[in-house]
Amino acid sequence: MLCRLLQQPRYIDPVGSSQAAYAPIIAVVAKHPTNAAAPLTDSSLLQHIQRLPHGRATYKQLVKELRLTGEDRTELEETLDRLSDRGALIELRGGHYLATGNSSEYAVGRVSIHRDGFGFLIPDPGNTTLQSDVFLPPPEAEKAMNGDRALVHVTRLGRDGRAEGEMVRVLRRAHVTVVGEFRVKKRGNFVVPSDDRIQQWILIPEGMEMPPAHEAVDRVGPEPVRVSSLEELDGMIVNVEILEFPEGGEGAVGRVVELLGYPDDFGVDVEIIIRKHHLPHEFPPDVIEQARQIAHEIPQSEVARRRDFRGLPIVTIDGETARDFDDAVLVDRLPNGHYALQVHIADVSHYVRPGSPIDKEALGRGTSVYFPDRAVPMLPVELSTDICSLRPQEDRLVLSAILEIDRQGEIVSQEFTRGLIRSAERMTYTNVFRVLGGDPAMRERYSNLVDRFELMRELALLLNRKRTKRGSIDFDMPETNIELDLSGHMVGVTRAERNIAHRIIEEFMLSANEAVAGNFEAAEIPALYRIHEKPDGKRIADFEEVAAHFGYSLGVGAIPVRKHPVVQKRRDGRKVRKDIVLAQEIDISSRNYQRLIARIAGKPEERILSYLMLRSLKQARYSNVNEAHFALAASAYTHFTSPIRRYPDLVVHRILGHYLDTRGPLLEEGLLHELGQDTSFTERRAGEAERELIEWKKVRFMEERVGEEFDALIISTTKFGFFVELTDLFVEGLVPMESLGGDRFVYHENGRQIIGERTRKVYSIGDGVRVRLDRADTVERKLLFALAVESGGSGRRRKKKQS
DSSP: OTGGGOOOTTSOOSSSOSOSOOOOHHHHHHHSOTTSOOOOOHHHHHHHHHHSGGGEEEHHHHHHHHTOOTHHHHHHHHHHHHHHHTTSEEEOGGGEEEESTTOSSEEEEEEEEOTTSOEEEEEOTTOSSOSSOEEEOHHHHTTSOTTOEEEEEEEEEOTTSOEEEEEEEEEEOSOSEEEEEEEEETTEEEEEESSTTOOOOEEEOTTOSSOOOOOOSSOSSSOOOOOSSHHHHTTOEEEEEEEEOOBTTBOEEEEEEEEEEOTTSTTHHHHHHHHHTTOOOSOOHHHHHHHHHSOSSOOHHHHHTSEEOTTSOOEEEEOTTOOOOOEEEEEEEOTTSOEEEEEEEEOHHHHSOTTSHHHHHHHHHOBOEEETTEEEOSSOHHIIIIISSOOBTSEEEEEEEEEEEOTTSOEEEEEEEEEEEEBSEEEEHHHHHHHHTTOHHHHHHTTTTHHHHHHHHHHHHHHHHHHHHHTOOOOOOOOEEEEEOTTSOEEEEEEOOOOHHHHHHHHHHHHHHHHHHHHHHHHTOOOOEEEBOOOOHHHHHHHHHHHHHTTOOOSOOSOOEEEEEEEEEOTTSOEEEEEEEEEOOOOOOHHHHHHHHHHHTTSTTHHHHHHHHHHHSOOOEEESSOOOBTTTTBSSOOOOSOTTTBHHHHHHHHHHHHHHHHSSOOSOHHHHHHHHHHHHHHHHHHHHHHHHHHHHHHHHHHGGGTTOEEEEEEEEEETTEEEEEETTTOOEEEEEGGGOOSSOEEEETTTTEEEETTTOBEEETTOEEEEEEEEEETTTTEEEEEESSTTOSOOOBOOOOOO
16 A cells, blocks of 8 residues: 555554565556556455455465466465455465455454444445444453444345454554553553543553653644643643553553643643544654755746746635635636636645655645644645646646536636636635625625626536436435634534635635546546445445335335355354345436435425435445546545645546656556555545534533533434434534433334334434533543433324234
């Protein structure tokens, strides 16, 4: 993996281990030019083994089939070792190498530990045998830590595809460091992890309680904490480096490397989240030094090789607090009545070269991370908010997409070029909205641009109609806006406003991204795509079951299933044959979702069904294989428009720029595959960190509202109660089963309902209820509610069957 090549001990490798020295991407491609014989790569060997009967092969078999001699045999051994180390292969008795990806005996994935001690292995995407996660009982789960990447032997497989397993080995540790609370105890000093899914307390040996001297570079957050005694450490949040991982019944051992402050100190919550999710947050000295040495002035030689757009009324449109301006736009009407859309994107690739200190750091970060009161940028501020940012009245380098769009919204011609712009105005969404809404003061202030904005609106609405016509899904889900006071404490939560100005930029960026992806496809060059696969059968079946209670359906008909014969080996050596019944891929398109969204628009059940539809979809990801974008109904899509804050966009810029210069490919498929995996990981990591901090702030905000009553919506039901979302505050919490008085309530899995045994009272997903906040647990970050009125809820009674 590319990230395996990075030597950066400050953070966790998302995919591999940091052993080899970094080699620039270009050098790797130069070693194996595209017109030479295909090299033996990890991905090519793995694909070969997967195609063999039973997905297994011996070393001698591979030598013969691949016709390898001399150094190639040594390379084969090294490749087999690498694939085995990362769990893609497992070496069995007799020298057979088994591909784990499609195996029913073994699974590779991420370990998720529950606070009650058991856990699950979440298999990597692509496993066609396992329908669900692999359950790990406590004795097996304690062999790993939450988030570890592991190889598991599947010991039991049910007819429904549910599996149970035992740990074979941990492939990669997720936590080189752990953040938690320092505790001084009689039997020693310990750190209790902030992540309650990490069960093990970490022993801190004598002499390792104080961190080594360290000068923070570009630290995000408060000033470093200093203490003079061990007593002051008690109860403080610290960051610990793991020296010995828990194995063989022994606990973890570590040393303190950072003091963050006490739990209620200003900004400590953000510091905890940053370290819990292992977000790189300090730029190394060589990165800062390189950023500071980049010249602000653009050489004349660079100006001469670019198209000059500086005389055009190009503008940026962003939020009020934005400082990193990636994109600028302009719309003209052509003599033939068509539209000319110009999308100019900051040319970060000109300044950030492959293999440079800034590039290695950006690859490790993968994306900028945005918290309510601060950001952890992918690039140093010298680039992100200055040299690369398309600030008004300043010359900036761009990579431009020039699109001619007809009156039906179709792109009839396109051109990509390196350019030079000087933004005429730094516009905000609010001000553009006011201009288009007829605000006299705003229209006077931007009188020279009013016609431009009206043309932008006209084109954006046309593009939106075209997308809708082809089946693009547009969920109108409320986004929350966290309101903070000057001290960083949350004082309110509101629905984030979206207006026509947001739509303009969204439509223009979608068009540019799609055009670039289409260009890659037409040129048949290896590229990095943004793909969104079709939802799987089980998720659709789950949604259909709930939707049916409201009288709705996606219109897919009966869910097809297929029996998979599996032979399992028991502990006593006996072999047992069984059939696994799995939901199959369904013939579904985005139009099925689109039609249902239209049917429920404005209905009381719109919010809950939209929420459940969204959950039924897969998560979009980056891939070197173009598998289209389901939600956008796009045959090809990529990310091109945000290279300041997303590494995949920077890669796409490099690929496009190289193609403009040479009409040839830049990167081989294997490297792009690894980049897709790594950047998908860093995107998920950032998203999880952002969501967790917001939920934490919501719990703290609600702490002062214990005893108050709220209108809420039941969003899910479980055997231990039901979860609700407050209608006005977008805050979620649990109504425990034991809090439901007046009857004994039981969860019925088939209908996903909670039903009273005597009263037959029913609580179902989508029911409106009135709840009272009973408890706000800031330690476990949970909200516990009770029904405000015992007769609350849907009030429905389930009729008993007549005998």
